[in-house]
Amino acid sequence: MNKEMITSKQGVYLLTLFMIGSNLFMGLAPSAKSDAWIAALVGTLMAVPIIFIYSRLLSLFKGMDIFDILNVVFGNVLGKIVALAYIWYPLHLGAMVIRDLGEFLNTVAMPETPMLLPMLFMGFLSIWAVMAGVEILGRCSKIFFPIVVIIMFITTLLVIPYLNFANLKPVMYNGIGPVLNSAFDIFSFPLAETVLFMAVFSALKTDKSIYRVYYSGLLIFAAIGVLLTLRNIIVLGGDLIGGVNFPLYVEVSRISIGEFIQRIEVSVATTFVITDFIKVSVCLYVTCIGISKLFGLKSYRSIVVQTGLLMVLLAYIMYENVMDMVYFAFEIYAYYALPFQVILPVIILVIAEIRIRTGHLPAGKRV
Amino acid sequence: MFFRKKDEKKTNSESLLTDRSKLTNSVDANIKLFKDIFINDDTFVVRKFQNKYLKTAACCVVYLDGMADTEAINENIIQPILGGNLKEEISDGNLLEELQYKVIASSDVQESANINDMVGSAINGDTVLLVEGYTKALIISTKGWQTRPIDEPLAERVVRGPREGFVESLIINLSLIRRKIKNPNLKFQYKELGLTTMTKICVCYIEGLASEKVLKELVRRLDNIEIDGILDSGYIQELIKDAPSSPLETVASTERPDNVAGKLLEGRIAVVVDGSPFVLTLPFLFVEYFHADEDYYNDSLYASVSRLFRMVGAFVSILFPAIYVSLATFHQEMIPTPLLLSISAARHGTPFPTIVEAVLMGFLFEILRETGTRMPAPIGQTVVIVGALILGGAAIEARFISAPVVIISGLTGITALLTVKFKSFPIILRLVFLFLAFLMGLYGIIFGLIGLVIYLMEIRSYGVPYMLGTGSFDEEDINDTVIRVPWRQMPFHPRFAAVKNRDSHHRKQR
Numbered sequence: 029m030n031k032e033m034i035t036s037k038q039g040v041y042l043l044t045l046f047m048i049g050s051n052l053f054m055g056l057a058p059s060a061k062s063d064a065w066i067a068a069l070v071g072t073l074m075a076v077p078i079i080f081i082y083s084r085l086l087s088l089f090k091g092m093d094i095f096d097i098l099n100v101v102f103g104n105v106l107g108k109i110v111a112l113a114y115i116w117y118p119l120h121l122g123a124m125v126i127r128d129l130g131e132f133l134n135t136v137a138m139p140e141t142p143m144l145l146p147m148l149f150m151g152f153l154s155i156w157a158v159m160a161g162v163e164i165l166g167r168c169s170k171i172f173f174p175i176v177v178i179i180m181f182i183t184t185l186l187v188i189p190y191l192n193f194a195n196l197k198p199v200m201y202n203g204i205g206p207v208l209n210s211a212f213d214i215f216s217f218p219l220a221e222t223v224l225f226m227a228v229f230s231a232l233k234t235d236k237s238i239y240r241v242y243y244s245g246l247l248i249f250a251a252i253g254v255l256l257t258l259r260n261i262i263v264l265g266g267d268l269i270g271g272v273n274f275p276l277y278v279e280v281s282r283i284s285i286g287e288f289i290q291r292i293e294v295s296v297a298t299t300f301v302i303t304d305f306i307k308v309s310v311c312l313y314v315t316c317i318g319i320s321k322l323f324g325l326k327s328y329r330s331i332v333v334q335t336g337l338l339m340v341l342l343a344y345i346m347y348e349n350v351m352d353m354v355y356f357a358f359e360i361y362a363y364y365a366l367p368f369q370v371i372l373p374v375i376i377l378v379i380a381e382i383r384i385r386t387g388h389l390p391a392g393k394r395v
Numbered sequence: 396m397f398f399r400k401k402d403e404k405k406t407n408s409e410s411l412l413t414d415r416s417k418l419t420n421s422v423d424a425n426i427k428l429f430k431d432i433f434i435n436d437d438t439f440v441v442r443k444f445q446n447k448y449l450k451t452a453a454c455c456v457v458y459l460d461g462m463a464d465t466e467a468i469n470e471n472i473i474q475p476i477l478g479g480n481l482k483e484e485i486s487d488g489n490l491l492e493e494l495q496y497k498v499i500a501s502s503d504v505q506e507s508a509n510i511n512d513m514v515g516s517a518i519n520g521d522t523v524l525l526v527e528g529y530t531k532a533l534i535i536s537t538k539g540w541q542t543r544p545i546d547e548p549l550a551e552r553v554v555r556g557p558r559e560g561f562v563e564s565l566i567i568n569l570s571l572i573r574r575k576i577k578n579p580n581l582k583f584q585y586k587e588l589g590l591t592t593m594t595k596i597c598v599c600y601i602e603g604l605a606s607e608k609v610l611k612e613l614v615r616r617l618d619n620i621e622i623d624g625i626l627d628s629g630y631i632q633e634l635i636k637d638a639p640s641s642p643l644e645t646v647a648s649t650e651r652p653d654n655v656a657g658k659l660l661e662g663r664i665a666v667v668v669d670g671s672p673f674v675l676t677l678p679f680l681f682v683e684y685f686h687a688d689e690d691y692y693n694d695s696l697y698a699s700v701s702r703l704f705r706m707v708g709a710f711v712s713i714l715f716p717a718i719y720v721s722l723a724t725f726h727q728e729m730i731p732t733p734l735l736l737s738i739s740a741a742r743h744g745t746p747f748p749t750i751v752e753a754v755l756m757g758f759l760f761e762i763l764r765e766t767g768t769r770m771p772a773p774i775g776q777t778v779v780i781v782g783a784l785i786l787g788g789a790a791i792e793a794r795f796i797s798a799p800v801v802i803i804s805g806l807t808g809i810t811a812l813l814t815v816k817f818k819s820f821p822i823i824l825r826l827v828f829l830f831l832a833f834l835m836g837l838y839g840i841i842f843g844l845i846g847l848v849i850y851l852m853e854i855r856s857y858g859v860p861y862m863l864g865t866g867s868f869d870e871e872d873i874n875d876t877v878i879r880v881p882w883r884q885m886p887f888h889p890r891f892a893a894v895k896n897r898d899s900h901h902r903k904q905r
Contacts, residue, residue: 133838138725138836138838141834141835145834145835146842153849156846167860168849168852290728290731291729297837298841
């Protein structure tokens with residue numbers, strides 16, 4: 029079914045932008061305060077084995093996405109029941125990301141504009157992109173990735189006058205506990221969210237191994253994430269990071285160079301919108317693929333508009349206010365997402381390995 | 396109604412082609428046949444004559460006045476047949492063949508029994524020679540109508556580079572291309588389009604360089620064209636383009652032979668249409684909007700800088716009003732204080748909101764531009780004076796419009812002229828972005844830009860992605876896109892439009 033192809037480079041960019049998603053702007057591991065950068069490092073290390081599981085599954089069943097894999101591993105009925113989980117999860121995740129953007133614009137940038145307006149726009153753009161197909165999404169990310177990196181780089185140059193390295197100290201004042209806790213947050217949001225790419229990377233041109241794509245994405249994200257978190261801490265200090273909802277935005281808004289370059293937080297918001305767009309589109313794409321596989325539709329394109337609007341609607345009614353959102357994102361989400369991110373993939377892999385070893389399943393079907 | 400009209404035309408021309416009897420032995424009967432076909436056509440000329448010595452050689456030439464070169468007919472056809480001693484020259488074999496071999500002085504003579512061919516040739520300026528006793532006739536090439544001399548194209552002037560431009564004659568245009576690429580692999584294939592006008596078009600490409608997939612697709616689309624008349628290549632450009640409702644072109648047009656030759660060398664395909672000095676080339680990629688022929692003749696650094704300026708120009712012309720509106724209404728904090736003060740001083744006392752001012756001024760500029768385009772030069776100056784001095788200056792002084800908006804729309808208009816090839820695209824986008832900026836400020840613009848990227852990514856020109864080569868920093872791709880690298884680093888024209896391997900082609904050549 030997948031005639032559309034994305035190159036491995038586009039795959040890496042897509043993956044990285046997806047991971048940068050909304051969370052960099054909400055701050056990686058704010059609860060760890062000045063140790064957030066250590067948490068980011070530890071979180072990345074924690075993600076290494078789980079990403080191995082995703083890549084292993086994908087390379088066992090080349091050219092298949094997660095829904096096909098579920099079908100093959102669990103059989104038709106049980107496979108479809110489990111598939112429901114992977115339809116709900118991206119739908120919910122996409123709604124959360126849309127809501128992030130809505131809250132961000134509503135609280136920080138444009139308090140008087142109704143929140144639904146930017147959310148609708150984001151939903152519309154994602155619907156458009158998903159209709160155009162995953163290949164277009166891959167090519168878009170090839171353009172967006174340099175933009176995001178350049179903006180990060182320039183803002184880093186501009187905050188040089190505001191660096192205060194004393195903010196890094198004391199290191200691990202509260203012990204390893206909070207750090208591990210935050211590392212787990214980072215693991216589940218965003219690193220292990222890449223479980224969704226098990227439905228995207230079936231379109232990958234397999235000239236390089238899937239492991240390489242997955243791990244390059246992880247590496248690039250880890251580099252950007254750790255550096256930006258460090259920068260955040262050095263500029264703002266640990267306490268402030270834990271206290272504001274969008275630390276990166278606050279940080280950049282402090283820039284004022286020569287009375288001319290000032291209040292350039294829009295540049296950061298640009299990267300926020302771009303990466304959010306990629307994340308929402310990937311979520312929407314996976315949801316639509318899942319639904320179309322569940323009901324045996326010929327093409328997922330016929331349900332994109334409905335699903336997209338549903339996602340926006342879900343985003344709109346999901347939380348009461350921004351505090352609700354932050355509470356859910358940092359307190360509940362890590363546990364809520366655990367089954368989708370870790371438990372189910374591990375079970376799938378174990379059963380798949382057993383059935384392949386016992387000869388029930390041919391490995392690497394439909395190469 | 397349009398469709399019904401088309402059907403009628405179709406049956407008309409079909410009946411023209413089928414309901415015709417064959418030539419008979421008698422010249423007089425044949426002349427009557429032609430006269431029936433060209434009834435009511437006063438340019439139709441019939442001239443009967445006979446050889447002095449051989450009485451059986453009774454002939455008749457048929458041609459259309461104005462299309463055929465009468466001098467050539469006199470000297471090369473009538474005179475030899477009339478005056479020469481055919482009795483001696485011609486043995487008693489086939490008179491028609493003997494005339495063709497020994498008497499008629501023309502490079503292109505064809506024997507034909509098909510009356511449709513004869514009528515078609517006569518319409519194209521050839522002469523039909525009927526001979527008593529034969530059911531066949533000779534078609535002799537005597538095309539000789541007036542054409543415009545080869546001139547420098549008005550719309551695509553260069554400071555450095557060849558100054559010749561295409562004209563309205565298909566043959567002359569083809570020779571202009573051939574003179575640039577002297578290679579037997581350069582192929583020309585004729586086609587006839589337009590049910591009534593029967594316009595000749597020619598598909599040119601370099602075999603081995605051009606992608607066969609693109610060529611096949613082009614031929615398919617050309618064959619699918621159903622239209623009564625083609626008066627300019629613009630008709631075809633619109634009929635064969637991808638994304639038909641898009642303001643963007645996926646087929647390029649140019650008046651310059653050197654441009655076409657360059658495109659052919661890049662593996663693209665050209666379509667030359669008779670009667671039009673504009674030659675189409677395809678596939679057309681988005682970056683080509685920012686290319687000019689001169690980029691290849693000037694040094695590469697200058698060319699690259701000019702290209703970057705054109706891109707910045709397009710960016711400014713599309714986004715500047717929107718950015719101004721969003722800064723002035725949503726993000727005042729981003730404007731440096733002195734600038735903010737002078738803007739607010741200028742805005743003081745003006746009646747309209749910024750968005751209305753911006754739309755109004757943009758509208759005004761487009762009106763002035765459109766007026767200036769079609770005006771004769773002396774009146775054009777009046778338009779400039781009235782537009783710029785009176786309307787602009789007075790509007791500011793009377794506090795109708797604030798001065799920054801006038802500056803912005805002036806800048807917008809001028810920068811739009813950096814990339815004239817865009818036509819309607821920036822005008823439409825400018826309005827869309829103005830609207831988005833009005834709704835959500837800079838965030839609206841960001842949303843718009845993401846949408847624009849998706850939109851551009853979606854388009855393909857003959858299967859080639861429209862944005863190929865942009866957004867990538869691969870060494871090979873960037874050679875001739877945003878910048879132009881020096882020729883010594885690019886010994887071959889870049890080939891993203893075609894898929895074949897150039898090196899192998901080049902080796903084969905040697």
